[in-house]
Amino acid sequence: MLGSPSLALSDDDRAALRGDRGEPEQLSMRIITRIAEAMQASELIDVTSAHIDGCLYHGRAGLDFARRLTGGGARVTVPATLNVSSLDLLHPGLVRLDADTAAGGRALMDAYVSMGCRPTWTCAPYQLPERPRLGEHVAWAESNAIVFANSVLGARTGRYGDFIDICCAITGRAPAAGLHLDEERLARAVFRVEGVPDALFRDEAAYAAIGHLIGRATGSMVPAITGLPDDTTEDQLKALGAAAASSGSLAMFHAVGVTPEAPTLEAATGGLEPVLDVTLDLSSLRAARDELSTVQLGAAVGSVSLGAPHYSAAELRRLAGLVRGRTLVVPVYVNTGRGVLAESADAAETLHAAGVTIVTDTCTYITPIIERATTPVVTDSGKWAWYAPGNLGFDVAFATLEECIDSAEAGRLVRDERAWGDD
Amino acid sequence: MTERATAPAPVRVLAPGVASGEVLVLDEPLSFWGGLNPETGELIDAHHPQAGASLTGKVLVMTSGRGSSSSSYVLAEAIRAGTAPAAVVLAEPDPIVALGAIVASELYGITVPVVVSADPGVATGQGATVRAESDGRAEITLV
Numbered sequence: 001m002l003g004s005p006s007l008a009l010s011d012d013d014r015a016a017l018r019g020d021r022g023e024p025e026q027l028s029m030r031i032i033t034r035i036a037e038a039m040q041a042s043e044l045i046d047v048t049s050a051h052i053d054g055c056l057y058h059g060r061a062g063l064d065f066a067r068r069l070t071g072g073g074a075r076v077t078v079p080a081t082l083n084v085s086s087l088d089l090l091h092p093g094l095v096r097l098d099a100d101t102a103a104g105g106r107a108l109m110d111a112y113v114s115m116g117c118r119p120t121w122t123c124a125p126y127q128l129p130e131r132p133r134l135g136e137h138v139a140w141a142e143s144n145a146i147v148f149a150n151s152v153l154g155a156r157t158g159r160y161g162d163f164i165d166i167c168c169a170i171t172g173r174a175p176a177a178g179l180h181l182d183e184e185r186l187a188r189a190v191f192r193v194e195g196v197p198d199a200l201f202r203d204e205a206a207y208a209a210i211g212h213l214i215g216r217a218t219g220s221m222v223p224a225i226t227g228l229p230d231d232t233t234e235d236q237l238k239a240l241g242a243a244a245a246s247s248g249s250l251a252m253f254h255a256v257g258v259t260p261e262a263p264t265l266e267a268a269t270g271g272l273e274p275v276l277d278v279t280l281d282l283s284s285l286r287a288a289r290d291e292l293s294t295v296q297l298g299a300a301v302g303s304v305s306l307g308a309p310h311y312s313a314a315e316l317r318r319l320a321g322l323v324r325g326r327t328l329v330v331p332v333y334v335n336t337g338r339g340v341l342a343e344s345a346d347a348a349e350t351l352h353a354a355g356v357t358i359v360t361d362t363c364t365y366i367t368p369i370i371e372r373a374t375t376p377v378v379t380d381s382g383k384w385a386w387y388a389p390g391n392l393g394f395d396v397a398f399a400t401l402e403e404c405i406d407s408a409e410a411g412r413l414v415r416d417e418r419a420w421g422d423d
Numbered sequence: 424m425t426e427r428a429t430a431p432a433p434v435r436v437l438a439p440g441v442a443s444g445e446v447l448v449l450d451e452p453l454s455f456w457g458g459l460n461p462e463t464g465e466l467i468d469a470h471h472p473q474a475g476a477s478l479t480g481k482v483l484v485m486t487s488g489r490g491s492s493s494s495s496y497v498l499a500e501a502i503r504a505g506t507a508p509a510a511v512v513l514a515e516p517d518p519i520v521a522l523g524a525i526v527a528s529e530l531y532g533i534t535v536p537v538v539v540s541a542d543p544g545v546a547t548g549q550g551a552t553v554r555a556e557s558d559g560r561a562e563i564t565l566v
Binding site for chain 1: 435436437438452454456457458461462467468469470474486487488489491492493494495496497499500502503504515516517518519521522523525526527529530531
């Protein structure tokens with residue numbers, strides 16, 4: 001494995017590996033080449049940006065790693081954005097972490113900023129003004145960002161995890177493997193969406209339910225999806241990808257007629273016979289909704305959590321329109337990026353007036369913000385609904401955004417029978 | 424009594440090391456982030472059929488990882504804290520799992536071998552030893 005003859009390194013790669021450029025580059029290149037060998041890559045390639053997930057604190061190991069890099073004076077050599085962390089620096093009263101964990105989380109954030117990463121603190125870097133173009137090679141971590149970059153932007157990133165993300169940012173190099181390669185991007189599974197009512201298709205929740213089902217069925221295979229509306233939005237594709245990357249290992253999908261590498265089903269599959277061909281209908285979506293819910297219709301609800309991944313400006317505006325003039329009887333939280341919030345002053349004012357709590361820099365399912373006394377939680381996010389029961393020990397209900405707000409007004413779980421076609 | 428079960432399916436090294444333990448075969452893939460509590464070693468994914476099982480010291484056999492990019496961090500943290508599986512045997516290569524083991528080895532000198540084997544026979548024993556060399560040679564010995 002190590003020193004494998006099948007991995008061809010450039011002179012620069014070898015210099016970094018020898019330590020000619022200092023310890024941080026040497027450690028980074030050693031980790032990249034080990035992963036390249038594990039993935040049977042033939043060479044390394046240049047990347048134009050990185051998105052770093054390692055800044056979210058899960059204990060001392062991440063801090064030990066970051067300090068090993070900063071101790072050697074590490075600096076990123078390509079633009080690097082930072083994912084959510086465990087703290088909300090703009091609204092510090094919201095997060096109820098113990099002092100030690102909060103200090104560790106803050107130290108980790110500071111370490112990554114000191115290496116030259118941009119303090120964007122968002123899981124939706126594709127909502128920032130500069131984003132990779134079709135065909136551009138990048139090294140992104142954060143499962144939902146990986147899916148979005150590959151599928152919606154047509155940029156090329158592997159399924160990078162914590163640690164190698166910053167190694168790629170420091171060296172500007174990544175293994176030429178996985179979704180960086182043309183042949184790995186072809187769809188091997190086909191999902192045909194049929195018979196979903198327009199009322200449901202207008203809401204992100206329908207796409208999250210579809211993503212959940214696809215993630216469950218495919219593991220890491222690239223799927224092609226037919227039957228999505230031609231005017232499917234980026235926010236809807238975001239919901240689909242995030243849910244699929246939570247219930248499965250999905251790192252790319254094609255939406256035929258919607259995403260850039262899938263003008264036709266044949267283009268998406270490259271003419272290969274799919275190993276899986278599945279039809280998803282309204283009853284499948286209802287099953288996904290119920291699998292993502294630990295409480296059912298009519299149950300008392302304690303709060304609502306929206307925005308996983310971080311809400312876009314358009315989603316904040318839609319939410320503002322829905323809550324305007326209504327009395328919400330349980331707490332409503334919405335997670336968004338500080339960059340998006342900065343350009344959403346009108347929506348933010350409406351949300352504040354309605355009593356909605358805006359969370360930035362972090363997310364309500366990775367750090368203690370919502371109190372157990374205000375559960376079960378209703379959410380429009382397939383990802384949140386998937387992870388919250390395990391991470392937080394909370395009961396949860398997955399619902400459309402309109403159902404979330406209706407539930408916040410009623411204090412109990414409300415379903416829209418017209419949307420889901422319930423009997 | 425020891426039974427050799429290396430061939431026929433080749434074993435690929437993702438992260439080197441040598442370790443033994445009781446075999447735990449997961450019925451579904453697991454994301455270590457959201458699925459493993461690094462403080463206790465417990466499987467905490469509420470959707471997983473083996474939720475509540477302890478992964479500590481086990482030779483963990485699973486088809487692949489799943490989900491979050493943070494799984495490499497959580498595995499490294501579990502290795503640091505002494506709650507991690509002793510070894511991981513995957514059916515499909517998963518760089519995120521390999522990363523956690525590689526970085527823990529760099530930071531703490533503790534090795535947790537991660538290998539890929541398509542051979543379902545690796546799951547038949549009560550216990551197993553995983554031997555993964557840095558030159559790519561590897562074997563799984565059932566006990």
